[in-house]
Amino acid sequence: TRSTRPQRMLKAVQKNATKGNPESVISAIDYFCKNSEWAMNVGDEKGSILDSVVTEVNPSTVLELGTYCGYSTVRIARLLSPGTKLITLEFNPAYATVARQIIAYAGLQDKVTQVEGSSADLIPQIKERFSITTFDFIFLDHWKDRYLPDIKLFEECGLLRKGSVLLADNVICPGAPEYLEYVRNSPRYESRYYPAHLEYTKVEDGLEKSVFLG
Numbered sequence: 001t002r003s004t005r006p007q008r009m010l011k012a013v014q015k016n017a018t019k020g021n022p023e024s025v026i027s028a029i030d031y032f033c034k035n036s037e038w039a040m041n042v043g044d045e046k047g048s049i050l051d052s053v054v055t056e057v058n059p060s061t062v063l064e065l066g067t068y069c070g071y072s073t074v075r076i077a078r079l080l081s082p083g084t085k086l087i088t089l090e091f092n093p094a095y096a097t098v099a100r101q102i103i104a105y106a107g108l109q110d111k112v113t114q115v116e117g118s119s120a121d122l123i124p125q126i127k128e129r130f131s132i133t134t135f136d137f138i139f140l141d142h143w144k145d146r147y148l149p150d151i152k153l154f155e156e157c158g159l160l161r162k163g164s165v166l167l168a169d170n171v172i173c174p175g176a177p178e179y180l181e182y183v184r185n186s187p188r189y190e191s192r193y194y195p196a197h198l199e200y201t202k203v204e205d206g207l208e209k210s211v212f213l214g
């Protein structure tokens with residue numbers, strides 16, 4: 001049967017990247033998406049903004065919602081201090097299987113805990129399952145209609161502390177209007193918009209960074 005797009009992306013990484021070299025894995029995926037097939041990785045333009053926020057926060061505890069093929073997982077994990085691990089959640093098992101192989105190819109498997117399932121199910125289990133009190137950094141890149149209910153779930157589950165940083169992809173395209181309205185109008189968050197474009201296109205998109213004020 002015909003291969004899937006994530007499988008073709010993995011083949012491109014194995015062909016064009018150097019094992020154990022995260023930068024080459026990132027470049028190989030961006031090359032594939034620009035020259036062969038568009039895919040919903042955060043991409044290089046928004047990825048550079050992600051890099052700068054992760055570097056600024058230098059988090060000890062990290063959660064990513066929406067692993068997809070592991071592109072942003074690799075971008076984040078390569079910047080973490082030694083001994084720091086990130087938890088990444090993917091809903092689609094086929095995506096998770098490809099992500100596991102791409103993350104391993106980059107040599108970052110020891111810095112990543114991959115979980116399969118839905119955010120609504122996982123978030124309430126996090127404290128218990130992973131001995132986490134609060135997150136320093138959360139990257140929201142999952143189903144766009146889950147951004148708002150999940151940020152409320154983070155609050156209810158006590159997973160945020162004063163200074164926790166949430167960075168949300170796709171707030172313009174496909175869009176998360178209710179989420180934007182919430183973080184921009186809530187007195188409990190300080191929000192800032194980083195304009196960019198939908199990965200590998202000229203379509204307007206951007207990242208919203210929101211700091212929890214406690």
Ligand SMILES: Cc1cc(-c2n[nH]c(CCNC(=O)c3cc(-c4ccc(F)cc4)cc(O)c3O)n2)ccn1
Pocket residue numbers: 040041042065066067068089090091092117118119120141142143144146169170173174198199
């Ligand atoms: C409920 C739950 C869900 C998850 C979960 N796991 N994996 C994902 C992927 C979600 N991502 C996207 O849908 C996405 C889409 C586009 C897009 C597509 C088509 C267009 F035309 C234009 C833009 C662009 C992007 O950048 C995206 O990120 N969610 C994990 C856990 N719990």
Ligand SMILES: [Mg+2]
Pocket residue numbers: 040041042141169170
């Ligand atoms: Mg995205």
